[in-house]
Amino acid sequence: MNYVKTGRKFICNMAMPLAMMFAAFQASTLVACSDDKPVSGGASEETRGLASLENITIAGRSLNLSVSAQLVGKGEKEQLTFVSGSAYAEGAQVKFFGVDTATFEVSEESFAQVKSDKDGKFEVEKVSPESPFAVVEVSGKVAFSAKAPYGRLNGMYSSKDMSGQATYRTVVDLREKKDVKVNILTTLAAARTLTLAKTGLTFAEAKAQAESDVLLALGIRDSLDAFDKVDYSQKSSSIFPVFIMASYLFEGVPDAVDQTAADIDENGTWRSVVFSRYLDSKGLEYRYHLLREMDFLALLGLGLGDIRVAELAEKYFFNVVEVLAEGKGLCTDDREGEKNGFGLYSDFVCESGYWVLHDKESVYQKKLGTMTDERDGKSYKTFTVEYNGESRTWLAENLNYAVENSWCYKDDSANCEKYGRLYSMWSTFDIPRDTQYIAAMWAEDSISNLEEENLGDEYEGYAQAYGEARERLLGVLDSMDGQGVCPEGWRIPTPDDWEHLLNAIYEVDENADIAAALKSKTWTKGIDGQDVVGFNMLPAGVADRQIYPSWIGNDYFLGEGETADDFPFVNGFMDYDLENSASYIFYGEHGEAEVATSRVSFAIGGVSARISVRSDRITAGGSDPEQGNPVRCVKD
Structure with missing residues (x-):
């Protein structure tokens, strides 16, 4: 497949049911532990410090990005458009579910509910959970904005508002953290954390291992910050580029996130064939390098000083493409320097643990x-x-x-x-500027802007003047x-x-x-x-x-809904x-x-x-x- 030949429209039409991941999530947490195997050090250990959970306040934020790009319009009107959603809109539903300390089953009823504010922030006061562990689930409308930063659509820069639905979650130990962060990465690790906790790991060990499994499933072998470090106030965090990459990778599609989380929950790997085909459709990224494009970064609240964040996000993205979509597996030490062709103009080269996209050496000797x-x-x-x-x-x-x-x-x-x-x-x-030709050109053009019956005998005069001026100018050009x-x-x-x-x-x-x-x-x-x-x-x-005739006003250039400020x-x-x-x-x-x-x-x-x-x-x-x-x- 030639990924760099042409920019393709990549609107993902995935049909996986939204309930798939949640069903897997519930199934993984409803299995009781055997009598002869200790669970996370035993119930007595996991219930320590519950007194400190009486009448507590839990606050947090759900940070979401839904970032994608597509070509809109046709022919000369075709433009590249970014779609970006930054945070949950006001009124997202936040629910807190208890987790049994012995079986790690998730309660069916929430022990607290609250609405987020316009920035995705939430807070509940004076709650007394029966378990130190909680699943925090945020469901609601995500605010999006669409822009065409590369140029004008019908003579103007375009923007429009859109909205969509998403559900993100995390699992927390409320004895250790009452400042809860929910994002796409915590969602990928949530079910896996509880599954690992059933095997005898402490909660902290299970959560760290789950996050490591998610990173490895994405082809990332580095040790990075915890997933709850994702925050715009901590853009320097080593996990932030992964957050941007994952947001672009999944484009805010809930089914895609849930299916991947279910895959990782089962055995720590990501094997979704459907999603690898979805990756095939993201050909624009290979041509446009969107993750380090400045207008794209601006939509994410980033600037010139954050270019390193963007470069790392792109590095992680291309690595996922080679690992998953191309099926080449991880870039390991024994594969250092291995090269795989990618379209007509590019190669993936294994370098220091990652597949890095390079231009091929030109076969043409310039x-x-x-x-x-x-x-x-x-x-x-x-x-x-x-x-x-x-x-x-x-x-x-x-x-x-x-x-x-x-x-x-x-x-x-x-x-x-x-x-x-x-x-x-x-x-x-x-050649000299032909002012007679310019005047005749505008006069001819005015015919299409004024009704013929109101011109009378002037109609033929306009056309004749333009024709004569055009022939004269062509004669000059022919003789140059x-x-x-x-x-x-x-x-x-x-x-x-x-x-x-x-x-x-x-x-x-x-x-x-x-x-x-x-x-x-x-x-x-x-x-x-x-x-x-x-x-x-x-x-x-x-x-x-060009110097416009006196009858040309701003309205001549403007389409429906456009103003002179757009030019x-x-x-x-x-x-x-x-x-x-x-x-x-x-x-x-x-x-x-x-x-x-x-x-x-x-x-x-x-x-x-x-x-x-x-x-x-x-x-x-x-x-x-x-x-x-x-x-x-x-x-x-």
């Missing part, structure tokens, strides 16, 4: 070089590709040569240094020499240049993901590319500096998609642009066209002459 633009002395990296016996040399960086009608993204010179300048069609091809804004001896890439480049990539890998193949290995936000031939594409975004206007203009996309203008004879390979084909008619690469795909379409795009040059 031909890299440098050049200097004599106009301003700037130096650029270059790469050369060969296909069908012909070599072509490209800039491996976006051009950063200042001319009129070119801009730094949001007028920030730092963006020019990193991503290059953004050039309008006029500056790209080094192709150098455009490029240095002497270099030119704007033609459709034929793009064909040659893409075919060279397909020659390396006939099933190549072109978007991934062109993108830099440090594209942005963890959505890394493969940079197969050296193109080293970075997401420079678009500078939208990042800069000095009256709108720059967008930095760190999300890169687009390159190309031009064919008299406005007909075509790129055709054995695997992909683009044909566009217009004044100019552009190839666009977003986070996970490559497309082509028309280009507004006023918008700024990055420029690459090809050597003559």
Whole structure:
């Protein structure tokens, strides 16, 4: 299976009944101990100190994360969306059940109940439990938020609220701890703790062993903090990355958590075939490295200072994939250095107890070089590709040569240094800005915004003016020499240049993901590319500096429920998609642009066209002459 070829939608449709784990949980605790075997040091030991449990106060918090990602929309509107739930909403039901000290049976009736507050916190006062042990169960609605941090959906950033149900639990010794923490990890260990306690271990020993079993089932061999150390105030705790990983792994699906807990309860291992198939569906993670993506971390309340937490969470996640989904077992000392292929571009390598995901060494020997633009002395990296016996040399960086009608993204010179300048069609091809064409273009566009019957004789005038202006501009473009804004001896890439480049990539890998193949290995936000031939594409975004006619108001851009605040206007203009996309203008004879390979084909008619690469795909379409795009040059 190719996990890194394409980003797939991964909405888990699991059909396991919610009662499965709870049934297993009850079954594991209803078995009485034999007469000839002591239980946890005997009932007299386990009932010591009960007097200290009279009229006590028990407080705690249930911390839940439900974190996932999916692609929403289609075509140009397709975006990566994160879904994150942070804590139980107000009103989650918290129940306390006693546990028999001799049989470790869980009582059917709770000895206390309370509602949590909006932060998942709860407290009961003046309770006198008959047993030092208690199962604390929290059931309720989880608050979620969905966002599209990678870009705009229909011209805006989207967000929406959702909710879901979940039940988490833990087992505690109330003589030792009256500050109770409930989370996904304590849920995985709860039933296993009681099962082990029946074997003669003390409660403390049973709980420690259960947590060790859960970690080992997840392929984690390190000794980490106890599960009840999970708290946002203790993000430095060694268990916190596991909490993030498990939350993303299970996506808050109760059946998945309960089935895994039942597996671990039975014999300390995780063997669910259904869940290994569910892991197969999480292909986006392999491409997008979500667990160290900053917008994703922000949804979890983490920031730049917590990147180490994110890196460890991803390390644990990829290890689970190799151990469970790939069925390779634990990375043990005797397997150090073992390598397993994972898709076309990656390998899992056993390193110091964990399976670590690495890029494969490229089979393509890149031909890299440098050049200097004599106009301003700037130096650029270059790469050369060969296909069908012909070599072509490209800039491996976006051009950063200042001319009129070119801009730094949001007028920030730092963006020019990193991503290059953004050039309008006029500056790209080094032709005068045609104000008559722009006026005619907007006039033509107004026809679709004003009713024809109200235009009268003006209707045909609009269309005729635009047609004449367009033909005049195409004539200018047809007569240009192709150098455009490029240095002497270099030119704007033609459709034929793009064909040659893409075919060279397909020659390396006939099933190549072109978007991934062109993108830099440090594209942005963890959505890394493969940079197969050296193109080293970075997401420079678009500078939208067109001057709108007086009849254009904010309402022209807005859809239902949208406001002008949804648009990042800069000095009256709108720059967008930095760190999300890169687009390159190309031009064919008299406005007909075509790129055709054995695997992909683009044909566009217009004044100019552009190839666009977003986070996970490559497309082509028309280009507004006023918008700024990055420029690459090809050597003559």
